[in-house]
Amino acid sequence: MTTTKISIIPMLISSPRSGEKADSCSGILNPSSFLGSKSFYKKHVLVNKIHTRRSASAPVSAVSSDVIQKKKKPTADLVTPNLLITKQEGLEVYEDMVLGRAFEDKCAEMYYRGKMFGFVHLYNGQEAVSTGFIKLLTNGDSVVSTYRDHVHALSKGVPARQVMSELFGKTTGCCRGQGGSMHMFSKEHNVLGGFAFIGEGIPVATGAAFTSKYRREVLKEDCDDVTVAFFGDGTCNNGQFFECLNMAALWKLPIIFVVENNLWAIGMSHLRATSDPEIWKKGPAFGMPGIHVDGMDVLKVREVAKEAVTRARRGEGPTLVECETYRFRGHSLADPDELRDPAEKAHYAKRDPITALKKYLIENDLATEAELKSISKKIDEIVEDAVEFADRSPVPPRSQLLENVFADPRGFGIGPDGKYRCEDPKFTEGTAQGFLRSALRFLSSDFIQI
Numbered sequence: 256m257t258t259t260k261i262s263i264i265p266m267l268i269s270s271p272r273s274g275e276k277a278d279s280c281s282g283i284l285n286p287s288s289f290l291g292s293k294s295f296y297k298k299h300v301l302v303n304k305i306h307t308r309r310s311a312s313a314p315v316s317a318v319s320s321d322v323i324q325k326k327k328k329p330t331a332d333l334v335t336p337n338l339l340i341t342k343q344e345g346l347e348v349y350e351d352m353v354l355g356r357a358f359e360d361k362c363a364e365m366y367y368r369g370k371m372f373g374f375v376h377l378y379n380g381q382e383a384v385s386t387g388f389i390k391l392l393t394n395g396d397s398v399v400s401t402y403r404d405h406v407h408a409l410s411k412g413v414p415a416r417q418v419m420s421e422l423f424g425k426t427t428g429c430c431r432g433q434g435g436s437m438h439m440f441s442k443e444h445n446v447l448g449g450f451a452f453i454g455e456g457i458p459v460a461t462g463a464a465f466t467s468k469y470r471r472e473v474l475k476e477d478c479d480d481v482t483v484a485f486f487g488d489g490t491c492n493n494g495q496f497f498e499c500l501n502m503a504a505l506w507k508l509p510i511i512f513v514v515e516n517n518l519w520a521i522g523m524s525h526l527r528a529t530s531d532p533e534i535w536k537k538g539p540a541f542g543m544p545g546i547h548v549d550g551m552d553v554l555k556v557r558e559v560a561k562e563a564v565t566r567a568r569r570g571e572g573p574t575l576v577e578c579e580t581y582r583f584r585g586h587s588l589a590d591p592d593e594l595r596d597p598a599e600k601a602h603y604a605k606r607d608p609i610t611a612l613k614k615y616l617i618e619n620d621l622a623t624e625a626e627l628k629s630i631s632k633k634i635d636e637i638v639e640d641a642v643e644f645a646d647r648s649p650v651p652p653r654s655q656l657l658e659n660v661f662a663d664p665r666g667f668g669i670g671p672d673g674k675y676r677c678e679d680p681k682f683t684e685g686t687a688q689g690f691l692r693s694a695l696r697f698l699s700s701d702f703i704q705i
Contacts, residue, residue, distance in 0.1 A: 338619055338621070340621070342622065345612075345616050345621045345622060348386055349616060349622070349627065349630060350630045351382075351385075351390055351409070352553065353609060353631055354409055354637065354638075355382045357631075357638050358406070358418070358419075358641070359377040359379050359406065361419075361639075361641075361642060362375060362405065362422060365419075367588070370422075370646070372424065372435075373436060375436045375587060376586065376587045377584045377587075378405060379582060380580065380583035380584075380608070381515055381517060381550070381580045381582055382553075382608055383553035383580065384550050384556055385406045385410045386553055387553045387556025387557045387560050388485075388511070389411050391561060391564055392411070392481070392564070395478075396482065396483070397460070397481075397483070398447065399447045399450075399457070399482065399483070400449040400450070401449060401456060401485060401490075402437035402450065404436075404438075404439045405418055405436070405439065407439070408439040411444045411445070411446050413441045413444050413446060415640075416644045417429040419642060419644070420641075420644065420648050421436075421439060422645070423648070425651075426649050426652075427644065428645075432651045433659065437450070437451045447460070453486065453487065454493040457484050457495045457512070458499055460482050461499040461503055463510075464482040464510035464573075465506065467480040468507075468509060471570075479509075480509070481509040481564055481568055484513065485515055486514060486515070487516070487517065487520065488514060488516040488518065488525045489520025489525075492528065492529055499512075500538070500575065504542045504572060508572065508573055509570070509572075511560070511574050512575045513576050514534050514575070515578055516577055516579050516580065517582045521590075522590075534547075538575030543573045544574045544575070545575045545577070546574065546576045547579065550579045551603070551607075551608045551611070553608055553612055554612070554615070556578060562574075563576060583604065583607075
């Protein structure tokens, strides 16, 4: 069986970005020409830099059409008959990916029916990344997400009812309706939050990893918990990313930095936003392994994730993994998705990670059509139940407004008598409103009249 060994020398694992024919869920580890290869970079990236007067309405490709159409013949000596997953694991992985897809499709339906408010960012197409990493974790391990966080929470075990209720803004949500789409959190499942601003979650994840190391090395506790931080390609030019990579490498923290590179930062092509599009290279720059993997193939993601998680548990420090993936919907449900080239979208649609895994399971006699249909039926029932539960759940009462705002429940928000201070007529004394009233009293005094 071919294994993926992570070392300080950076690796590339079968990139769809190279335009070669993808060996979906095959487990074949091929070297990649990657989008950052000099021939492609000169041909495509420099052309983009020269032609800066592109029409605003013209679609921008993250991958050029000639690269999409280019085919590469599979290398016979790399083919291995060994399976990369057991039947039980395969069915578990398939179920988790189908749950993520079905849940997000239902979110789109509920959003357009007016059941959800604000921005909602869906994960369709990227399921192999969430499932590939999170299903290898224990309950004690932590996950830190982004604003595209629903599926990460589901993969970590947060019930679909709680996630859907949070999206509906109901008290039965995992944050009692106060977080919404971009702020999933579950202390029970160690989901440390989705974050609306890019890069926000990386320092939190680094702190969680430091906690694990401190508990083990200082407090002498039996703790081998690891942290997985998910973020997108657009985050990788932000300061928090570099600062936390440095700190994690310096202290050998048990953390895996997972870049979900879906090639687009809202409407900005990854190739036009960074001086070197090969994000995985930033790992070795800080003294940690940098890995590039086909994020549309859950089995390849799992192979990389296994090694990265294992070395983190062994105390060998962090790993940076760039998962090249693609979102099948716009940036959010408010995005008409008019910037991406239709040919590019069609190319990645053919590489659907769920379809690829289904094909692998059936061709290798790990599952039957009937078993997979049964899973889909089960997931449909779970999602429908989540919607019904969320719809009939109550909205938060007004009294919940200031809860979880202040660290001390008897402090500024809630008085010693247990009542909310904002309901006290004297609450504004000392504030701007109180100062204004005092000023008016002063101006109307006899002293001013004299």
